[in-house]
Each structure stands twice: as structure tokens, then as C-alpha cells.
Amino acid sequence: xxxxxxxxxxxxxxxxxxxxxxxxxxxxxxxxxxxxxxxxxxxxxxxxxxxxxxxxxxxxxxxxxxxxxxxxxxxxxxxxxxxxxxxxxxxxxxxxxxxxxxxxxxxxxxxxxxxxxxxxxxxxxxxxxxxxxxxxxxxxxxxxxxxxxxxxxxxxxxxxxxxxxxxxxxxxxxxxxxxxxxxxxxxxxxxxxxxxxxxxxxxxxxxxxxxxxxxxxxxxxxxxxxxxxxxxxxxxxxxxxxxxxxxxxxxxxxxxxxxxxxxxxxxxxxxxxxxxxxxxxxxxxxxxxxxxxxxxxxxxxxxxxxxxxxxxxxxxxxxxxxxxxxxxxxxxxxxxxxxxxxxxxxxxxxxxxxxxxxxxxxxxxxxxxxxxxxxxxxxxxxxxxxxxxxxxxxxxxxxxxxxxxxxxxxxxxxxx
Numbered sequence: 328x329x330x331x332x333x334x335x336x337x338x339x340x341x342x343x344x345x346x347x348x349x350x351x352x353x354x355x356x357x358x359x360x361x362x363x364x365x366x367x368x369x370x371x372x373x374x375x376x377x378x379x380x381x382x383x384x385x386x387x388x389x390x391x392x393x394x395x396x397x398x399x400x401x402x403x404x405x406x407x408x409x410x411x412x413x414x415x416x417x418x419x420x421x422x423x424x425x426x427x428x429x430x431x432x433x434x435x436x437x438x439x440x441x442x443x444x445x446x447x448x449x450x451x452x453x454x455x456x457x458x459x460x461x462x463x464x465x466x467x468x469x470x471x472x473x474x475x476x477x478x479x480x481x482x483x484x485x486x487x488x489x490x491x492x493x494x495x496x497x498x499x500x501x502x503x504x505x506x507x508x509x510x511x512x513x514x515x516x517x518x519x520x521x522x523x524x525x526x527x528x529x530x531x532x533x534x535x536x537x538x539x540x541x542x543x544x545x546x547x548x549x550x551x552x553x554x555x556x557x558x559x560x561x562x563x564x565x566x567x568x569x570x571x572x573x574x575x576x577x578x579x580x581x582x583x584x585x586x587x588x589x590x591x592x593x594x595x596x597x598x599x600x601x602x603x604x605x606x607x608x609x610x611x612x613x614x615x616x617x618x619x620x621x622x623x624x625x626x627x628x629x630x631x632x633x634x635x636x637x638x639x640x641x642x643x644x645x646x647x648x649x650x651x652x653x654x655x656x657x658x659x660x661x662x663x664x665x666x667x668x669x670x671x672x673x674x675x676x677x678x679x680x681x682x683x684x685x686x687x688x689x690x691x692x693x694x695x696x697x698x699x700x701x702x703x704x705x706x707x708x709x710x711x712x713x714x715x716x717x718x719x720x721x722x723x724x725x726x727x728x729x730x731x732x733x734x735x736x737x738x739x740x741x742x743x
Contacts, residue, residue: 332410332537337471341536345469346478348535352462352528353482357490359521361497361605362424363451364490368497368605372444372514374587375596376437399548400457401689409468409685410535413461416454417529423450424522431515440511456695458528460688463672467684468537475676480620483669487613487662493520494605502599555690564678565687567735571636572671573694574728578639579665580701581721585657588646588714592654600655607655608662615663619670628674633732635671638664640725643718 361368404412430443466475499505500513508516546554559565589600615638623631642660649656672688679687708716 332535337469337474337538342470342474345466345535345537346474346481348531349462349466349478350482350485351531353486354489355524355528357486357488357609358493359524360490360493360609362427362517362521363420363455363525364605368501368514368517372511375510376441401460401685407539409461409464410532410537413458413465413532413535414529416458416461417525417532420451420454420458421522421525421529423447423454424518424525426450427518428515428522431511431518452695456692459668459672460685460692462532463676463688464685465532465535465537467676469535476620476624479669479673480617483616483666484613484620485616487609487616490609491606491613494603494609496520497605498600498603551686555686558683558687559690562678564735565675567731568632568671568674568678569691569694571632571728571731571735572667572691573698574724574731575636575639575667575671576694576698577701577704578636578643578721578725578728579661579667580698581643581705581717582661583702584705584709584714584717585642585646585661587709589654591714592646592650593652604655604658607659608665610662611659612662612665615666619663619666623670623673628670628677629732629735631670632667632674633729635664635667636725636728636732639667640664640722640729643721643725646714646718
């Protein structure tokens with residue numbers, strides 16, 4: 328029997344409790360970022376195992392395929408299960424970490440390690456897509472608009488600082504600076520660290536206290552999907568947000584190639600700089616967490632989303648302007664622009680009623696599996712024409728997203 332986590336009214340104490348749970352969860356997620364944010368570290372590992380650029384991009388592709396599941400969850404499970412789904416999802420993330428540890432710490436052929444890392448990217452993609460939505464939904468049901476803004480500000484301001492610490496530790500491990508830890512065991516230790524972090528997330532998610540929602544019987548799935556599509560088509564702002572998010576994803580998917588390009592720009596193997604790259608990525612993301620939050624308060628939700636698109640575009644074009652260690656700034660810019668994943672969701676939440684929030688966020692998340700081909704496209708362009716082709720492609724995607732958002736209507740007003 329699942330305990331009822333609902334409360335009759337939100338008090339300042341309850342809002343603060345829920346906000347702190349969200350913040351601490353984000354801190355643990357960010358600390359685990361070297362392996363939980365599928366892409367850079369996995370690509371470096373596969374590259375060392377002898378995989379091509381296309382294969383090295385596959386963990387990112389399989390990761391994004393998993394985002395189809397939130398829409399199924401939104402249709403299948405009533406509101407009273409939302410906190411329970413979050414708890415189970417975090418527990419499964421922890422279990423998936425163990426899967427990689429098994430093939431890293433036990434002698435295994437390269438092909439098996441490559442297959443498991445790619446497969447785990449899919450597992451993490453499925454589960455993370457669910458946790459991301461249900462974290463936001465529990466926060467939305469457990470705070471007011473002001474309370475949610477407070478939680479977002481500190482979660483995505485201080486959270487990336489935890490990612491910097493985790494990434495610097497990853498750099499020491501991957502550069503084999505820790506005595507007694509050599510390849511491939513240094514890679515496996517990153518998963519050992521992430522495992523208890525995800526277990527703690529599962530435990531503290533049990534403590535959310537949220538407002539109840541009226542139970543409604545689920546319609547047939549295809550009717551549910553059709554209504555989701557119609558809701559987006561009826562609201563021009565939601566439609567623009569969906570298409571712009573898709574284009575943003577295609578641009579953002581150049582992250583793995585940016586990592587692989589370090590061999591050209593800096594003259595060092597990607598795995599040697601993977602931790603430093605992650606530290607720069609999340610260091611500037613921490614600064615942007617406060618900066619873009621201020622833009623959202625002063626200029627509105629659309630301005631915050633536009634800022635993230637501009638930052639991603641600048642990151643992709645940076646390789647044309649810099650070489651040597653100055654090139655690594657691209658990862659800082661990309662990390663700051665990565666907050667688009669937060670502010671596109673926040674934009675949709677603000678345009679949705681409490682009853683349609685989960686459905687609309689879940690439908691927005693379908694951008695991820697649709698764009699799962701993007702990392703493979705970037706890899707294929709690189710194999711066929713060189714890195715410049717990949718970066719030009721990403722820049723065009725960012726420019727199109729920016730044009731759409733600049734032509735969008737006024738910021739959404741919370742539906743009632």
C-alpha cells in the first residue's frame with residue numbers, strides 16, 4: 328500500500344521542506360554528473376576502447392531514446408503515484424550503475440564493455456527522463472510559484488558547483504592521478520560513487536509533501552496522445568517551445584563531438600581531459616544558474632530560454648575561434664546553455680494548468696527520443712566530412728531555434 332503523501336494546504340514550512348528536497352536531490356545528481364550526464368565520459372571511454380566517432384556518440388543517442396516513457400507514465404499512472412514513481416526510478420538508476428561496474432571490474436572483452444555502456448545509456452535515458460519530469464511535478468505540487476522559483480534558483484545555482492567537484496574528482500581518476508587506480512578501474516569508480524548518491528535520492532524523495540489532485544480515469548492511450556498533440560497545436564507558445572526545444576537539442580547534441588575534438592584542438596586524448604571538461608561545463612553552468620534565473624525574473628520565461636539557445640550556439644561555433652586550452656571554454660558555454668533543459672520545462676509549466684502539467688511536460692519530453700538521431704548525425708558528419716561539418720550543422724540548428732523564439736508571442740500566463 329502506498330502512503331498518501333498529500334497535504335490539504337501549502338504552508339511556508341512545507342514549501343521550504345519540498346524546496347530543500349528538490350535542491351538536495353539536484354546536488355546529488357550533479358555530483359554524479361560525470362556518469363549520469365551521458366555523453367562526454369562515455370564517449371572518452373569508448374574512444375579508448377577503439378570505437379569510431381559514430382559508435383562513441385551512441386550512448387548519447389540511446390540516452391535520448393528513453394524520453395518516450397514519461398508520456399506513457401503520465402497516461403498510465405494517476406497523480407497519487409507520482410512520488411512513488413520518483414522513488415522507484417532513482418532506485419533503478421542506482422541499480423544500473425552496478426551493471427557497468429560488473430563489466431569494468433571483471434575481465435571482459437572490449438565489445439562487451441562497449442555494448443553495456445551503450446545499453447546503460449538507454450537505461451539511464453529511460454529512467455532519467457521519468458525522474459526529471461516527476462521531480463518537477465512533485466515540486467510544482469509542493470510549492471507555490473514563488474517557492475518553485477526559489478528552489479530552481481538555488482538548485483541550479485549551487486547544483487552545478489557539486490558537479491564541478493565531482494568532475495574534478497573524475498579528472499584525477501581518469502588522468503590516473505590516484506595511486507592504485509588505472510584504466511579501466513578508474514572509469515568504474517565513477518559509477519561506484521554515483522550508486523549511493525542515487526540511493527539517497529530515492530530515500531529523500533519519499534519525504535515530499537504535495538497537494539492532492541482529483542483522480543480522472545485515463546482515456547485510451549491514442550486518445551490521450553491525440554489530445555496532447557491538439558493542446559500543443561492550440562497554443563502557439565507551446566508549439567513554438569516544442570519545435571525550438573527540438574532544434575536546441577540538435578544543437579546541444581554536438582557536446583560529444585566537442586569532447587572528441589580536444590585531440591585536434593588541444594593535442595590530448597579526450598579521456599585525459601574528460602574531468603576538466605566536466606568541471607568547466609558545470610562551473611559556468613553554476614554562474615549561469617543565477618544569471619539566467621535573474622533574466623527570468625526581470626525579463627520573463629522566454630528571455631531565459633533565448634539566453635540558453637544563444638549560449639549553446641556560441642559553444643558550437645567556438646572551435647572556429649579558438650585552439651589550444653582556450654578551446655575548452657566551449658564546454659563552459661555549453662554547460663551554461665544546457666540550462667535550456669530546465670527553462671524550456673519551466674516555460675511549459677507556466678503555460679499549463681495543474682491537471683495538464685504532467686501531460687504537457689511529458690509531451691515536451693518527446694523531443695528527446697525524436698532528436699536521438701542527432702548525436703549519430705554529428706558523428707556521421709564528422710566521419711564523412713570532418714568536425715567542421717558537425718559544428719556548422721549545430722550552429723544552424725541553434726540559429727533556427729533563436730529565430731523561432733524571437734518571433735514567439737508574449738510569455739505564458741499560468742492557466743487556472
